[in-house]
Amino acid sequence: MGVAWRRAGRPFGRVGSVPTGRSYVQEPTLVFDLTGRAFLSGIAGCDDEQRSAGVLLTATVRSRRFGPERTVAPAPATHLRFVLTGDGRALAAWIGAGCSTTEDLSGPVRAATLVDDAVGEPINVSALPSRELRLSGGPAGGGELSFTRFDSASPDGEAVVARVAPDGTITPPGRPADGWAAVTGDRAGDQLVVPARAAGFGPPTALGARPAAASTVEPSPLQGPSFFVTAGAPDGRALAAARPVGRALGIAVWRPSTSGPR
Amino acid sequence: MLRRHRLTISALIAGITMALAPSAASAGWGPVLQPAASANPSETALSVDGRGDVGAMWLQGYGRTVTLRATVKIAGRPAAVRTLRRARDRAIVGLASVLDRRGEFTVAWVERASTRGLLHGPITVRAAFRTPSGRWSAVQTISRTSAFASGAASARGGTRRNRRPRLQRRHPIGARYGGRLA
Numbered sequence: 001m002g003v004a005w006r007r008a009g010r011p012f013g014r015v016g017s018v019p020t021g022r023s024y025v026q027e028p029t030l031v032f033d034l035t036g037r038a039f040l041s042g043i044a045g046c047d048d049e050q051r052s053a054g055v056l057l058t059a060t061v062r063s064r065r066f067g068p069e070r071t072v073a074p075a076p077a078t079h080l081r082f083v084l085t086g087d088g089r090a091l092a093a094w095i096g097a098g099c100s101t102t103e104d105l106s107g108p109v110r111a112a113t114l115v116d117d118a119v120g121e122p123i124n125v126s127a128l129p130s131r132e133l134r135l136s137g138g139p140a141g142g143g144e145l146s147f148t149r150f151d152s153a154s155p156d157g158e159a160v161v162a163r164v165a166p167d168g169t170i171t172p173p174g175r176p177a178d179g180w181a182a183v184t185g186d187r188a189g190d191q192l193v194v195p196a197r198a199a200g201f202g203p204p205t206a207l208g209a210r211p212a213a214a215s216t217v218e219p220s221p222l223q224g225p226s227f228f229v230t231a232g233a234p235d236g237r238a239l240a241a242a243r244p245v246g247r248a249l250g251i252a253v254w255r256p257s258t259s260g261p262r
Numbered sequence: 263m264l265r266r267h268r269l270t271i272s273a274l275i276a277g278i279t280m281a282l283a284p285s286a287a288s289a290g291w292g293p294v295l296q297p298a299a300s301a302n303p304s305e306t307a308l309s310v311d312g313r314g315d316v317g318a319m320w321l322q323g324y325g326r327t328v329t330l331r332a333t334v335k336i337a338g339r340p341a342a343v344r345t346l347r348r349a350r351d352r353a354i355v356g357l358a359s360v361l362d363r364r365g366e367f368t369v370a371w372v373e374r375a376s377t378r379g380l381l382h383g384p385i386t387v388r389a390a391f392r393t394p395s396g397r398w399s400a401v402q403t404i405s406r407t408s409a410f411a412s413g414a415a416s417a418r419g420g421t422r423r424n425r426r427p428r429l430q431r432r433h434p435i436g437a438r439y440g441g442r443l444a
Contacts, residue, residue, distance in 0.1 A: 004404050008366050009393055015405045187312065209290055218290045229306045235363050236312015249300035251335075255314045257290040 001025055003040075005064050018057065018066050023047060025055065025069075026099060029082050034235060036061030039090070041082040044069060049098025049105075054080035056092075056114075072112055072119050078105060081135035083143060083185070084234070090114040091143045091164055093125070093135045106131045109147055113168040125162050126173050132199035136182035137232075139189035139212035141166040146181035148199040149173065157198035180210065180217055184239065186232035188212050190256065192220075192239050194228070203227045209239055209254040222252050297333045298343050307357040307369070313337070317367040317392075319346070319359050326350050332359070334367050334392060344398050346390055351376055365394035370404070 001018040018025075018040065025042035032038050038059045045052040054073025057066040072092045073080050078099035082092050092114065097107025106129035113120040130149040138144050143164040148157040160173040161181050180193035189212035194204035205224040208217035222228065226243040233239070239254040292314070303320035310316045319332035330347040333340065346369065347354065353376040359369045368391040375383040387404040 002405065004387075006368070006391075008362070008364060009391075011399065011402050012389055012404050186310075211290070221291050221294050229308045231308045231310045231316075233310050233312040233314075238310045238312055238314040240308055240310035240316045242306050242308050242318060244303060245294060245296060247301040248296040248298075249303050249306060249318065249320055251295040251297070251308070251316060251318055253292045253295075253310060253314050253316050253335075254290050255292070 001028075003066070016065075019068055020044060020055075020057070021069055026101075027080065029080070031082070031084055031234065033084055033087075038066070039082065039084065040066060041072065041080055041092070043073075043078055043080055043099045045075065046078075046099035046101060049076065049100055051075050052099035053077050054092060054094050056082070056119075058117075070119065072114065073110065074122060076107070077110075078107070079131075079133050081133060083135055083137045085137050085143055085166075086141040088116045089141055091135060091137070092119075093133060093145050095130065095133055104131065106150065109133060109145065109149075109162075109173070111135075111145065111164065111170060113164075120168060123168070123170055125170055126160070131157075134181070134183055136191050137185035137187070137189055138164065138182070138191065142189065143185070144182040144191065145170070145173070146176075146183075146196065147173070154198075157200070159196040159198045161196060178215065178217065180208065182210070183228075184230040184232045186237055186239055187234055188237045190232070190237055190239055190254070192228075192230045192232070192241060192254075193217055194224075207241055211256055212237075218254065220252055220254070222250050295335055295340060297331075297340070299331055299345075300343070305355070305357050307359040309359045309361040309367075311361050311363055311365070315361060315365060317359055317361040317369075319357055319369045319371075321354055321357060321371075328352055328354050330354055330357075330371065332367070332369050332390075332392070334361065334365075336365050336394075341392075341396060344392070346401060347371075347373075347388070349373070353381055367392040 001020045002015040004012040004015045006012040026046040028042040040057045044055045053075040054077045055069040056072045057069045059066040073094040076098040077094045079095045084090050093111040095107045096110050097105040108127045109125040109130045110122045112122050128149040128151050130147045133147045136144050145162045161176045162173040163171045176196050181196035182191040184192040191210045193210050203225045207220040210217050229242045231240045242251045305321040307319045315336045317334040322329045327350050333343045356372040361367045370389040373386045374381045384406050386406045390401045391399045
């Protein structure tokens, strides 16, 4: 696995090596905190379904070298999600099934908190077979998990959410009271949300912004149904979404309308 | 003929204008930005900073030709659309972008030769960036590798599956190449 770095205004340098050890890292996710520290996460050992585990590697902006990988999601794990939730804090969530390059396996949902490089014990969020896991940062360093779970009462799947409190406690998953599920968050916990629907039932029918300090959803001017491309500001309060509108790409940006901190 | 005509029109207006379409945006949402030459994008990457500045790149395909374009809206002002790449018989995947706090916009993607949908030849990672002053860099080849490896870089998100930030990575032969589309 390789990595290339660049400084502002300068081209990328030579491709260096990432010490991923025993195997490649599948579904890699790269995020930076405000100090410039890089967090690279993903699934290692995908060539051995029962040994696949979620790993994290970090690099400071000065060293530009990733340290050794650490396990954040014990095997079996796949579809690792990782978000920074504040200074020195992060959330990880994953599907507790083997990673496969040929199948999208369902499994229980687990999560863990990270505080100053210390990885917490895995928390069982849902024991039911689940898939389509999403994790978004939430207000005050919390977060929201959404996924589709399957059981005998809902063989076609049920869309549920679980809220993660800043202290790491997680609410039991259930249908969201307001009907919305978060897909993207910004640094303050403002979220882009879509109607909570089970996987495989088509694109989202709508998109909205849910401010961190409010429970109301502000509908996007971009109409559904559509697949939306979304983004959240890692350094402040702003959300963005895009989708084709007529004969052009439509891009909309949300910012808090109040005079709160930006 | 129709495709060629559409391409000509798009090329003429690319990099010249951006349209701000009126919309019924609710409180908090700004007007919908509709960049020139952005019809029928097959893949899009999007990034935003804490000031509400936004950067986007998108891929368009007309027949055997693919075109990659990008733009930014900084301090409420849309910039000209930049055509980063136009190529024939190439597959472009893994679009990724990031807009940093200074307003520098970096984009990256993965390319490979494509003959009637059959991918072959080296896999190339390319990138470019736009400085806060508005100057675009030349497109840079980050790596050019055998079929054992593929990659992309930086951050993106979305409601499509697999819209996540990604870093250069390797696959064994036969594994999926580049980004997965919904």
